[in-house]
Amino acid sequence: MDAGYGLYQLGDEHNALREAVRDLAEKEIAPHAVEVDEQERFPVEALTALNKAGFAAPHIPEAYDGQGADSVATNIVIEEVARVCGSSSLIPAVNKLGTMNLILGGSEALKQKVLSEIAAGEMASYALSEREAGSDTASMRTKARSEGSTWVLNGTKCWITNAGESSWYTVMAVSNPDAAKPADGISAFMVHKDDPGFVVGPKERKLGIKGSPTREIYFENCEIPADRIIGEPGQGLRLALRTLDHTRHSIGAQALGIAQGALDAAVAYVKDRKQFGKAIAEFQGVQFMLADMAMKIEAARHLVYAAAAKVERGEPGGSFASSAAKTFASDTAMEVTTDAVQLFGGAGYTRDFPVERMMRDAKITQIYEGTNQIQRMVMARSLLKG
Numbered sequence: 001m002d003a004g005y006g007l008y009q010l011g012d013e014h015n016a017l018r019e020a021v022r023d024l025a026e027k028e029i030a031p032h033a034v035e036v037d038e039q040e041r042f043p044v045e046a047l048t049a050l051n052k053a054g055f056a057a058p059h060i061p062e063a064y065d066g067q068g069a070d071s072v073a074t075n076i077v078i079e080e081v082a083r084v085c086g087s088s089s090l091i092p093a094v095n096k097l098g099t100m101n102l103i104l105g106g107s108e109a110l111k112q113k114v115l116s117e118i119a120a121g122e123m124a125s126y127a128l129s130e131r132e133a134g135s136d137t138a139s140m141r142t143k144a145r146s147e148g149s150t151w152v153l154n155g156t157k158c159w160i161t162n163a164g165e166s167s168w169y170t171v172m173a174v175s176n177p178d179a180a181k182p183a184d185g186i187s188a189f190m191v192h193k194d195d196p197g198f199v200v201g202p203k204e205r206k207l208g209i210k211g212s213p214t215r216e217i218y219f220e221n222c223e224i225p226a227d228r229i230i231g232e233p234g235q236g237l238r239l240a241l242r243t244l245d246h247t248r249h250s251i252g253a254q255a256l257g258i259a260q261g262a263l264d265a266a267v268a269y270v271k272d273r274k275q276f277g278k279a280i281a282e283f284q285g286v287q288f289m290l291a292d293m294a295m296k297i298e299a300a301r302h303l304v305y306a307a308a309a310k311v312e313r314g315e316p317g318g319s320f321a322s323s324a325a326k327t328f329a330s331d332t333a334m335e336v337t338t339d340a341v342q343l344f345g346g347a348g349y350t351r352d353f354p355v356e357r358m359m360r361d362a363k364i365t366q367i368y369e370g371t372n373q374i375q376r377m378v379m380a381r382s383l384l385k386g
């Protein structure tokens with residue numbers, strides 16, 4: 001029975017890509033993952049290595065000097081980086097999130113300007129959330145006022161991943177407060193870090209993904225040229241939500257990578273650790289836990305790749321698939337990393353082994369790009385619509 005996803009098979013190119021990213025991640029990103037987490041510092045080594053190999057924003061189309069990677073390939077990059085360092089995987093993931101509005105709805109001139117800079121190594125962020133407008137995005141208060149040749153932005157966005165490191169920010173703001181439906185009064189803009197009136201706030205102190213800075217950003221009469229609007233006025237929220245269809249499955253890929261990293265560490269540990277005169281891997285109770293972890297990861301992997309391909313092909317049901325992939329993979333990552341800590345016993349609870357960090361990093365994948373409750377609302381809505 002075809003569940004509507006069509007058939008897919010990873011091609012030789014995808015398999016070769018995975019090998020190349022795994023090699024790079026193990027050699028150039030993994031050695032810094034502990035320090036990046038402990039010092040809560042941006043993984044500059046990862047950014048340099050990813051940029052050098054063309055993996056920092058692999059989704060940028062070739063027309064803008066990018067790699068033109070398809071969504072499955074982009075997810076493989078995110079997954080393999082996340083397997084060793086959750087913070088570093090937010091470089092390719094958020095570069096996609098921060099440019100997808102533009103790719104979907106921007107003018108050719110704006111695409112040329114911004115996307116070619118991202119392809120050349122600059123970074124992009126995505127600014128939708130506000131303190132009082134999290135799940136309820138349409139209640140945002142940041143304003144954009146048209147003044148002929150410029151737009152003037154005022155307000156505060158919060159929880160912005162990689163803020164302070166990125167050069168470009170996709171910002172959603174209310175451009176028509178009188179719109180009959182609040183969602184129709186929101187527009188999207190590209191703001192540059194050097195625009196006058198753009199200010200970056202202090203870093204949040206977080207449970208995990210500590211190497212990826214999360215900050216507020218402030219717009220204080222921030223003036224940008226009129227042609228920095230993405231698409232038409234009033235299209236911003238729709239574009240922002242369409243963007244999430246293209247990127248939620250990428251959070252699934254991040255979750256998947258974190259889970260795989262924890263499983264790999266657990267498999268190695270249980271073969272080595274001895275109790276009752278034998279390796280703990282020989283106990284059936286331990287084996288069943290490993291089997292369940294691997295089974296859920298494999299299911300999540302198929303869902304993530306299938307959703308990526310489906311959204312990219314523009315097939316109906318993309319929102320459902322992307323939300324399902326993100327939710328299943330992130331719930332799996334939380335379960336698998338928790339079980340990995342369990343399999344390490346007391347050692348798992350210390351910072352001497354990576355599973356403790358992976359468990360902390362996994363948690364965010366159930367929260368951002370829409371909490372898993374909101375994803376379930378998206379899925380239920382699409383089921384009930386028929």
Ligand SMILES: Cc1cc2nc3c(=O)[nH]c(=O)nc-3n(C[C@H](O)[C@H](O)[C@H](O)COP(=O)(O)OP(=O)(O)OC[C@H]3O[C@@H](n4cnc5c(N)ncnc54)[C@H](O)[C@@H]3O)c2cc1C
Binds near residue numbers: 125131159214364
């Ligand atoms: C580390 C980090 C990085 C982030 N990066 C970005 C970023 O780069 N750009 C960006 O724009 N945002 C970003 N976010 C924001 C993130 O997307 C929001 O935190 C998330 O969407 C939830 O919003 P909230 O925190 O306001 O929670 P709330 O909306 O206040 O939700 C609180 C709880 O209520 C539940 N809830 C809310 N409404 C409903 C409902 N209708 N039915 C059932 N349950 C409901 C939620 O599921 C949650 O459990 C980031 C957040 C964090 C923590």
